[in-house]
Amino acid sequence: MSAHEAADETVDGNRRDFLYIATGMVGVVGAASVAWPFIDQMQPDASTLALAQVEVDVSSVQKGASLTVKWRGKPVVIRYRTDKELEEGKTVKLSDLKDPIARNANLPSDAPATDANRTVPKREAWLVMVEVCTHLGCIPLGEQGEFGGWFCPCHGSQYDTAGRIRKGPAPENMAIPKYEFTSETVVRVG
Amino acid sequence: MSGMQHSTYTPKSGIGRWVDARMPLPRLMYDSFVAYPVPRNLNYAYTFGGILSLMLVLQILTGVVLAMHYAANSDLAFNSVEGIMRDVNNGWLLRYMHSTGASFFFIAVYIHMFRGLYYGSYKAPRELLWILGCIIYLLMMATAFMGYVLPWGQMSFWGATVITGFFSAIPLVGDWIQQLLIGGFAVGNPTLNRFFSLHYLLPFMIAGVVVLHIWALHVAGQTNPTGIEVKSKTDTVPFSPHATVKDGFAMIVFLFIFAYFIFYIPNFLGHADNFVEANPLKTPSEIVPEWYFLPFYAILRAITFNIGPINSKLGGVLVMFGSIVLLFIVPWLDTSKIRSAVYRPWYKLFFWIFIADVVMLGWVGAKPPEGIYPMLALLGAIWYYAHFLIILPVLGLIETPRRMPNSITEAVLEKNGGSAHPAGAAAAPQTKG
Numbered sequence A: 001m002s003a004h005e006a007a008d009e010t011v012d013g014n015r016r017d018f019l020y021i022a023t024g025m026v027g028v029v030g031a032a033s034v035a036w037p038f039i040d041q042m043q044p045d046a047s048t049l050a051l052a053q054v055e056v057d058v059s060s061v062q063k064g065a066s067l068t069v070k071w072r073g074k075p076v077v078i079r080y081r082t083d084k085e086l087e088e089g090k091t092v093k094l095s096d097l098k099d100p101i102a103r104n105a106n107l108p109s110d111a112p113a114t115d116a117n118r119t120v121p122k123r124e125a126w127l128v129m130v131e132v133c134t135h136l137g138c139i140p141l142g143e144q145g146e147f148g149g150w151f152c153p154c155h156g157s158q159y160d161t162a163g164r165i166r167k168g169p170a171p172e173n174m175a176i177p178k179y180e181f182t183s184e185t186v187v188r189v190g
Numbered sequence B: 001m002s003g004m005q006h007s008t009y010t011p012k013s014g015i016g017r018w019v020d021a022r023m024p025l026p027r028l029m030y031d032s033f034v035a036y037p038v039p040r041n042l043n044y045a046y047t048f049g050g051i052l053s054l055m056l057v058l059q060i061l062t063g064v065v066l067a068m069h070y071a072a073n074s075d076l077a078f079n080s081v082e083g084i085m086r087d088v089n090n091g092w093l094l095r096y097m098h099s100t101g102a103s104f105f106f107i108a109v110y111i112h113m114f115r116g117l118y119y120g121s122y123k124a125p126r127e128l129l130w131i132l133g134c135i136i137y138l139l140m141m142a143t144a145f146m147g148y149v150l151p152w153g154q155m156s157f158w159g160a161t162v163i164t165g166f167f168s169a170i171p172l173v174g175d176w177i178q179q180l181l182i183g184g185f186a187v188g189n190p191t192l193n194r195f196f197s198l199h200y201l202l203p204f205m206i207a208g209v210v211v212l213h214i215w216a217l218h219v220a221g222q223t224n225p226t227g228i229e230v231k232s233k234t235d236t237v238p239f240s241p242h243a244t245v246k247d248g249f250a251m252i253v254f255l256f257i258f259a260y261f262i263f264y265i266p267n268f269l270g271h272a273d274n275f276v277e278a279n280p281l282k283t284p285s286e287i288v289p290e291w292y293f294l295p296f297y298a299i300l301r302a303i304t305f306n307i308g309p310i311n312s313k314l315g316g317v318l319v320m321f322g323s324i325v326l327l328f329i330v331p332w333l334d335t336s337k338i339r340s341a342v343y344r345p346w347y348k349l350f351f352w353i354f355i356a357d358v359v360m361l362g363w364v365g366a367k368p369p370e371g372i373y374p375m376l377a378l379l380g381a382i383w384y385y386a387h388f389l390i391i392l393p394v395l396g397l398i399e400t401p402r403r404m405p406n407s408i409t410e411a412v413l414e415k416n417g418g419s420a421h422p423a424g425a426a427a428a429p430q431t432k433g
Helices: A002-040 A083-091 B014-022 B025-033 B044-067 B077-086 B091-118 B127-149 B154-169 B174-182 B189-220 B239-264 B291-302 B312-328 B345-365 B373-398 B408-415 B428-432
Strands: A054-057 A066-071 A074-080 A126-130 A165-167 A179-181 A186-189 B037-039 B236-238
Touching: A054 A066, A126 A186, B014 B025, B025 B239, B037 B239, B044 B091, B044 B189, B044 B239, B077 B091, B091 B127, B091 B239, B091 B291, B091 B345, B127 B154, B127 B189, B127 B291, B127 B312, B154 B174, B154 B189, B154 B312, B174 B189, B236 B239, B291 B312, B291 B345, B291 B373, B312 B373, B345 B373
Parallel strands: none
Antiparallel strands: A054 A186, A066 A074, A074 A126, A179 A186, B037 B236
16 A cells, blocks of 8 residues: 555656646747737838838939938938039048948948948939938938038037038948939939 | 834724724725834925825826827827817816926936935845835836827927937847837837837836835835934834825925926926927927936937947947946945935035036036037036946045934934933933923
8 A cells, every 4th residue: 555655656746747847838938929929019010111112203403402202211311412522522531430331231231431332333423311310310400510411410420421420429321221223313212 | 114013003993893804904004104103303305205106196197187188199199289288178287287297206206316315215224125216217217208209299209219219229139129119110100109008007017116115115114314223212203193294295385386387387397399290301400308317318428439349329328328227236336334414524525516417417418419518418427427436435435424323312302402412312302202
């Protein structure tokens, strides 16, 4: 009788251990898989992602003028730069730049931030840029600041005529989105 | 103190005894707010805990009512708030109570926190009490920030853009976290919806932490202006009527000032740009947060240069969050065994310099980031850090404290001229009653 009882206890102990570990494991996996939808629902939804491309007619933009369009909820400035602005952009030495990388989605990610690399080939006078300060997302004011480019009123970042950060707390040059001139007068952003 | 104390509650009626045997909530209330012993020398700086509880209740009350008239949709939000102001019966009053109430909530919490710093309320055994308070303060900041976004004015929108932008400074996962917070590539309708949901949720979480805060308070007992622990029964008075009356009087005075702001200058602490509907394509000429965030905003803007591998953006965000983290560890930064600044001549001086520094940072935070202001912000931020990381630890080691009374009772009697000789003071309480 006593031998029988001892055997029962051993069996019960194993069963309890097994149940304990199995329940714990299934519980953890279950909790993690339930947590994911709760996190995932916060990501940009399908309607937000759908606004991925815009086409813009730039035939009316004269030298020294710019146009702002909304792309993915952000403003994209399309600026036909003056010869003076272009010249100022070209004369800057790379060593004077706070961020020496082009940040141009049309180029490799390590391309240097020369003036030409901030545009696409043959359209160097056109600057197409996400007009959002890389500091905390304000919209800088154009044709202002010490470098004749952009000045961010929020925290005082200053950009040059090619939208490169020169002074202030912003860490990076303003982003150049993927874009191409589909004809002489039409730009497709995105 | 009361945690260890024997309950003196005796239910008088049959129903009282019936409830007491089953769920002794009346006993808990009686022990916590009637018989609970408080130090006899509490001054008006100690009334802000009660005032804060009142403000939390007021904010929840007005907020629940405002939510009945508000539309959390980026096309409708701005107009629905105007509708509350013009069409809803007494809507203007309820909204101004809520918006001005947020400011007064922060006025009260800052006095409450500075009182804690002045009298050393955070020292053992009240470290957890202090940390719970810091958590409440963080939750308050999150709630206030999200509430400010709801009217969907220009400042709402750009404030949300800037503050969610903090998270994009985190290396590698920053952009993903930012998109998770705002539900898109820029602040928009999804952002407004989730902020409304969370703005409604967080006050109840605050209420939960407040319960823990009061629980911790009632285990350790209240501090007092002398910083000396309660030693005998003559050191304390019962919560009712003494503290109830004092708290009540302070609340009424506070509410008078609050009412003056609501009725005469309801927008004094607000910003004119928030009367313009949010425009994602145009940043206002200057962005400033609500006044209660200005010192931290100045610290954020103070870092305009890269520090080694840390770029200026991440640096600013780290320094700003760090300035709040410092508050959490104050109990371990202050090495002095003396609690109250009353007996610490040097700490008292540096405390007031610290207040001046924070006020200066607040003033700089409201100014445009040009000229001398970035430099002032940097100096202010350095002093802020030095106060916690250098002055607090070093002062405790080198400062000679003033002579301290033996007990709260002795301190009170000395102040009232009841006894000129400290030696005789121990006997004084019995004779003076």
